[in-house]
Amino acid sequence: MILSNPFFLVLVTVCIFVAIRVALYKTGLVFLVKKWWRRFEDCFHVYQSFKVPELNESMQENHLYGKVTDYLNSLTSIEESDFTNLVTGKKPNEIVLKLDRNQTIEDDFLGAKVLWETGASTDSTSRSLVLKIRKADKRRILRPYLQHIHVVADELEQKKRDLRLFMNVEAPNRAWRAVPFTHPSTLETITMEADLKSKVKSDLESFLKARQYYHRLGRVWKRSFLLYGPSGTGKSSFVAAMANFLNYDVYDLDLSRVKDDSQLKTLLLQTTTKSVIVIEDLDRYLAEKSTGLSFSGISNFMDGLLNSCCAEERVMVFTMNSKDHVDPAFLRPGRIDVHIHFPLCDFGAFKNLATSYLGVKEHKLFSQVEEIFLNGSSLSPAEIGELMIANRNSPSRAIKSVITALQTDGDGRGIGMFGRRVGFDVGSRKSGDEMVEPGGVFCGEGAHTVRDFRKLYGFLRMKSNRSSHSQSFDAGSANRDG
Ligand SMILES: Nc1ncnc2c1ncn2[C@@H]1O[C@H](COP(=O)(O)OP(=O)(O)OP(=O)(O)O)[C@@H](O)[C@H]1O
Numbered sequence: 403m404i405l406s407n408p409f410f411l412v413l414v415t416v417c418i419f420v421a422i423r424v425a426l427y428k429t430g431l432v433f434l435v436k437k438w439w440r441r442f443e444d445c446f447h448v449y450q451s452f453k454v455p456e457l458n459e460s461m462q463e464n465h466l467y468g469k470v471t472d473y474l475n476s477l478t479s480i481e482e483s484d485f486t487n488l489v490t491g492k493k494p495n496e497i498v499l500k501l502d503r504n505q506t507i508e509d510d511f512l513g514a515k516v517l518w519e520t521g522a523s524t525d526s527t528s529r530s531l532v533l534k535i536r537k538a539d540k541r542r543i544l545r546p547y548l549q550h551i552h553v554v555a556d557e558l559e560q561k562k563r564d565l566r567l568f569m570n571v572e573a574p575n576r577a578w579r580a581v582p583f584t585h586p587s588t589l590e591t592i593t594m595e596a597d598l599k600s601k602v603k604s605d606l607e608s609f610l611k612a613r614q615y616y617h618r619l620g621r622v623w624k625r626s627f628l629l630y631g632p633s634g635t636g637k638s639s640f641v642a643a644m645a646n647f648l649n650y651d652v653y654d655l656d657l658s659r660v661k662d663d664s665q666l667k668t669l670l671l672q673t674t675t676k677s678v679i680v681i682e683d684l685d686r687y688l689a690e691k692s693t694g695l696s697f698s699g700i701s702n703f704m705d706g707l708l709n710s711c712c713a714e715e716r717v718m719v720f721t722m723n724s725k726d727h728v729d730p731a732f733l734r735p736g737r738i739d740v741h742i743h744f745p746l747c748d749f750g751a752f753k754n755l756a757t758s759y760l761g762v763k764e765h766k767l768f769s770q771v772e773e774i775f776l777n778g779s780s781l782s783p784a785e786i787g788e789l790m791i792a793n794r795n796s797p798s799r800a801i802k803s804v805i806t807a808l809q810t811d812g813d814g815r816g817i818g819m820f821g822r823r824v825g826f827d828v829g830s831r832k833s834g835d836e837m838v839e840p841g842g843v844f845c846g847e848g849a850h851t852v853r854d855f856r857k858l859y860g861f862l863r864m865k866s867n868r869s870s871h872s873q874s875f876d877a878g879s880a881n882r883d884g
Pocket residue numbers: 591592593594631632633634635636637638639640723744783784785787
């Protein structure tokens with residue numbers, strides 16, 4: 403009676419399925435079943451195999467083997483492999499997975515499944531890899547798949563390499579001297595508006611992927627940044643952070659060591675791809691006019707006009723304290739693509755610094771600090787950072803020392819920053835745009851407007867209350883600009 407009841411039968415069947423499923427997953431038998439299923443499925447497909455030996459016929463290294471190995475070790479499916487090696491990576495505490503011999507690893511490409519088998523070569527001394535592609539997919543995916551491996555392996559190689567810092571020297575036979583570049587600054591350690599930081603990040607990311615795009619437009623694949631702002635606001639640290647993010651070498655070009663335009667050309671010619679070329683304090687050089695370099699020499703250098711071989715895949719960065727007195731021709735779109743303003747600290751930046759330097763997100767003294775910032779006082783992140791580092795064992799003491807410094811050294815400096823912020827930017831800045839392509843400008847200014855008005859209000863209040871402070875404001879401002 404019970405057996406003939408359909409509800410009972412359904413219930414029993416469901417229970418049996420659930421029990422089998424639990425048993426399969428709990429015991430790991432599911433992997434065995436998957437393996438058998440794959441073998442069964444493979445019976446209905448014809449595979450074509452391609453061997454990638456470690457050594458070629460003249461016993462030299464086959465570069466493709468290294469690239470494929472790097473590529474396979476980067477696949478997430480390596481974790482599914484029956485046997486993998488765990489080895490230490492380059493970074494401290496990093497552990498990476500590496501395929502062992504006689505393993506099979508699966509990969510998906512354009513909807514097709516491919517298999518890689520690792521094994522010893524026929525002579526059993528060198529190793530080899532075997533790619534198995536279904537015959538039905540071969541024509542469609544083989545070439546693009548190998549191309550894809552090349553691209554991914556090159557990217558991985560780029561990430562692995564040790565960065566170098568090049569400085570121009572006045573030696574007869576060589577233009578640049580290199581030292582290892584180990585600056586610890588990263589985009590994460592730089593205090594700047596979160597929105598602006600993510601814009602810079604995505605700008606750099608899209609630059610890295612834009613080779614075809616630039617070439618289609620007939621443009622050299624390079625991007626130029628202008629970092630401007632008072633001393634100690636993080637411009638140089640940001641250059642290092644950019645280089646670390648891009649994984650590019652840095653060429654630090656000291657213009658005072660360049661005799662003439664032709665030497666400048668030679669220096670550019672001797673830079674390599676995947677590099678950040680930096681000229682610090684360009685405004686100072688242009689103001690001094692004491693070098694043998696001409697306007698066209700410098701602007702051609704900035705354009706990377708010589709030809710694509712020496713300007714491709716480069717990021718150029720120019721830093722300035724102020725762009726007010728710089729000929730706008732130097733700053734026009736195309737010559738400088740992105741302008742980034744590095745202001746003195748406001749309360750938001752102070753809080754970010756307190757979080758990273760002191761580990762405090764909130765503090766009872768913060769309201770007092772905010773009040774002082776609203777009154778127009780400010781210091782550079784470098785100045786505040788130093789006070790915090792010196793007092794890092796006691797956040798209260800650190801914040802008190804910042805308050806004292808703001809009241810003494812920082813009086814009126816924030817107003818100077820404000821004065822610059824409301825001023826019009828270079829001609830390349832289009833109204834309302836924070837970023838314009840090409841020749842885009844993204845400055846943190848737009849987002850600050852409300853805060854700026856509050857600062858202006860604070861400043862006017864301060865001026866009317868304490869007219870004697872107008873002198874210290876001027877001095878602060880002069881200090882900053884000088
Ligand atoms: N925005 C910031 N975020 C985090 N640290 C900062 C920031 N600005 C400055 N610092 C710290 O202050 C120090 C000096 O900064 P940096 O040399 O980058 O300033 P700069 O703008 O290049 O100054 P200058 O115009 O004098 O060359 C660095 O040690 C850096 O860590």
